[in-house]
Amino acid sequence: MTESRDQLLMLRVMRMAKPKFQEPICMSVDPGDPFSQPIQEAVSQLTGQESMEYVVGEFLMAPQTIDNIYLGETLTFYVAVLNESSQICTDVCLKADLQTQTQRILLPCKLQDANAQLVPKEFLGQIITHEIKEIGQHILVCSVTYKTAEGEKMFFRKFFKFSVSKPIDVRTKFYNAEDNLNNDVYLEAQIQNLCSNSMVLEKVTMEPSEFYICSEIKIPYSNEKNPEYVYLEPKAIRQYLFCLSPNTTEHSLNHYRGVSSIGKLDMCWRTSMGERGRLQTSPLQRMAPGYGDLRLTIEKIPATVKLGEQFVIGCKLHNCCERSLDLVLSLDSSLQPALVFCSVSGQHLGQVPPNKTVQFSLDLLPISSGLQYISGIRITDTFLRRTYEHDEVAQIFVAA
DSSP states (O other): OBOOSSOSEEEEEEEOOOOEEOOOOOOOOOTTOTTHHHHHHHHHHHHOOSOSSOSSOSOEEOOSSOOOEETTBEEEEEEEEEEOSSSOEEEEEEEEEEEOSSOEEEOOOTTTTOOEEEOTTOEEEEEEEEEOOOOEEEEEEEEEEEEOTTOOEEEEEEEEEEEEEOSEEEEEEEEEOOOSSOOOEEEEEEEEEOSSSOEEEEEEEEEEOTTEEEEEOOOOOTTOSOTTSEEEOTTOEEEEEEEEEESOTTOOGGGGSSEEEEEEEEEEEEETTOOEEEEEOOOEEEEOOOOOSEEEEEEEOOSEEETTOOEEEEEEEEEOSSSOEEEEEEEOGGGOTTEEEOSOTTOEEEEEOTTOEEEEEEEEEEOSOEEEEEOOEEEEETTTTEEEEEOSOEEEEEEO
């Protein structure tokens, strides 16, 4: 095959876009001014406007410029091969590739193996769509092969370059709410509109991993008719808050140590003329807090107790290491002057295998009123003679 400057066929590529609202001529009209009415009538005859005071026209017009292409949108273009010569061309085939910075994508084109025949002044065309999944420079490569009337094989290629930008910026921040009661994680997501035009966020959801159950924390907005759809002007930011809870209370604590996969954010939006876009983040990772070899959780505790009345708290010890622990409980009331331990110090809790738990209860007597901390719980591993200190593990209000 030969590539010559004198080609019998021509290639045309046109991006398909939705029309835009015609921008009207906006003028303030004084109904008391006798010259305003003739001016408005003259402008209406010229542009078709019913009123010069409306900022949005009633007519649609074809786009005069090529709009920016953003990540997550669907690129739609029309490709056509025209025979502007006086000869008949046979075995006409068209191949379309999209080359990015990381890969080369073969676009679905029915003309690739068409082997069609084009008589003079005839053309073949097809609409091709592709979802944009990368940012940066893109090159659309269109190759045409055909045979002339003399049987000579011909081909030519054309390149079309365009750049893809980020439509939105997503910033995430994790808050580890793990305390003595739960393993919840809070995710704050800030979404900023980086487009040159306004957009409407139709959906922002969190798809959690298999270890978590997600719920969105919403605040009712009285000034929004439909809070599910969020209008974002260029450079505007919207915040979302999600709470992720472990899907079971008895789940292995090893899944919450080190780097843990939380899930993905899924976002859908529409621009001014209803063009749809969708993005999904890569799996979000958070660094879970380290519990060490042994973790103490408070399973049962009253919210309020009376001064001088004994109460009971329920505790659970989790063995987070990979070896067995032989545990002994010690109590030190000097670290909590307002509370006195009534349980026996030095009791043996037994051996706890890896990733297992042991439960015990403690009796306390409040001797001072107010909000008091529970401290002074000491757990000793007799195997390694290592003592784990647990202070300020919970709060309790003592009423006088």
